[in-house]
Amino acid sequence: MASGPGGHAPLSNQKSIPWECSRTKKLQVTEEELFYMNCRAAYLTVFKSSLENIMSRDQLCIALQKAGRNPSQKTIDKYWTPQTAKLNFDDFCAILKKEKPTSKSELLKAFKKIDVNNDGYILHTDLYKILTKRGDKMTPEELSAILNLADVNVDGKLDYNKFCKLYVTTNEQCLKTALEKLEIDSKMRLQQLGSHLEGSPESAISPIAKPSLRIPRNIDQETMLNRGDGRNSSLPLPARKYKTSVSFNISMGANSCRNSKLLEPNSLKEWQCAQSKGCFFLEENGEIISHQYKVHLSQRSSVYLTIRPLNLSQEEGSPSPWLSVDTALYLFKENEGQANLQLMCFTELRNRELYGWSGELGSGLYYLIPFTTGCWLKKEKKHITEEAMLVGRGEKGELFLTKKFRSALSDIFDIIDLDGNDLLSLDEYNFFELRTSGEKCDEDAWAICKENFDTKKNELTRQGFMDLNLMEASDREGDPSDLWVTLHSMGFNKALEMVEACPFIIDIHAEKCRPRIKAVHMGSGTGHFEKAICKSVISKGDVKTMDHENIFLHTYKSDFRITTVLENKSEKKVIIHVNNELSKNCLNNRGLNIFAVEVAPKSTMVCQHVVPMNERQEWVYNCVYSLVS
Known part of the structure; x- marks a missing residue:
């Protein structure tokens, strides 16, 4: 269930020991x-x-x-x-x-x-x-x-x-x-x-x-094996010489993100619906991965597609940190014989925590990839002084799972129960296994699991899932190390707070047919997905030119997000310096006000995503892009 040293599960929060070396300059660095x-x-x-x-x-x-x-x-x-x-x-x-x-x-x-x-x-x-x-x-x-x-x-x-x-x-x-x-x-x-x-x-x-x-x-x-996590902030960038600079200045009103532009179709209650849960997970290197899906429509139909963070059971007065995470869906059409998937649509509208799209889609097979900018889902910097207890022993020495750990396991069960039937199928359980140990559970192992733990309709119950974790603790004679590997891989910190994951739920309504959705993969959606984001920004955003029409800056603005894409049409790589210091009430996915990026020849890349830090206040995106000489 939990991975050992050779597994691919996320690692603990132990800090790496830096190499010892003499410095030619005294720097106050962490x-x-x-x-x-x-x-x-x-x-x-x-x-x-x-x-x-x-x-x-x-x-x-x-x-x-x-x-x-x-x-x-x-x-x-x-x-x-x-x-x-x-x-x-x-x-x-x-x-x-x-x-x-x-x-x-x-x-x-x-x-x-x-x-x-x-x-x-x-x-x-x-x-x-x-x-x-x-x-x-x-x-x-x-x-x-x-x-x-x-x-x-x-x-x-x-x-x-x-x-x-x-x-x-x-x-x-x-x-x-x-x-x-x-x-x-x-x-x-x-x-x-x-x-x-x-x-x-x-x-x-x-x-x-x-x-x-x-x-x-x-x-x-x-x-x-040396386990550790965390990312550094870039050291201050020194003065530079620039060939040219351009700036964007966009003022957004308070509560612009709350504009209820996403409206349900009038007859939505009569439409047929398919639903699936999933989760964004933050990797050690800062990359965000998630479940990815295939969707099938048997005939052409009007469709209403939404995604929202999943509200799990939480202690009273302690709001879920992931409910503020921005989410989106990108829908691709699978065209037979074509190497690249065709971007059909992405969720541009929002109503509170619900992000959605409505329109008409033809029959066929589609790929659905969830997305978050990474502005809110970042590596945790909070220092945990006291580690939560996972197991205890009763008066007779028997092991038991603590109340807080059982609550965390119940939340994990709700996340990996993708179809929401309060049972875990082998496919659902294997997404969990791949996430926490890097290996799938085969049919024989699943059969043994069903023999020893509570099941219903050949699927694992919530109690069976709890007992499975208790058995793992018992096998280790109460040592919680492997249980912590599982918890860290699912986004929990040492205080049993889920801070490096964001569970979500997807709904697909179709007017003329019953849609089908199935999770097929866990990944970052790179490659064609990155190209699709760039393509959507270039087609819908404003553009400014640098360096004799070789370098283009494309900026896409919605009520709740601003995304900039850099396009380099020249034959050589370019370095773009980015300065957000004059922005107000803004948060970007890089976590830095000043940084620089290198854009390869004849390529495009996402430079940054920006969201408001406080949605109830005005936010001003004021960014200067400079071409380094």
């Missing part, structure tokens, strides 16, 4: 900021810019080695699956949070396992047999690189104490050199860029650093 600065320095030993992507397994391996990691083949396989096409800088940071650096003590422990004489030396012949024939094998060339180091080899033996010291020193020097280069290079400082997700510091010049030594990988890789 531990979190230092971690991301270190990440960027390591990344830039491999790539010219941290906006470049990792495009292969080899690049991932090299980048991790530059960061002082010791990735085994198993580790690389975990992050570069057959479905992986690329990883970005944010993904790299997330990996480094999970895979902690190998310490000198860990290396010595690994070497001592093969030092049969316990004399501090290992024969080259023995080392060759072990490291090229067993476990995660090294190539002869890789081993030769170690054996050719004069300072640690003598008379056909490896002095592994000296090697471990050399390895640690080399890693520290590698990072120190990269950081020093990063801080003294004025051009580099001018190009600290906000990331595509939350504005991590960026750079565009590659520093030169000593290569990291590769060490034997036949050690226990489970000790490499």
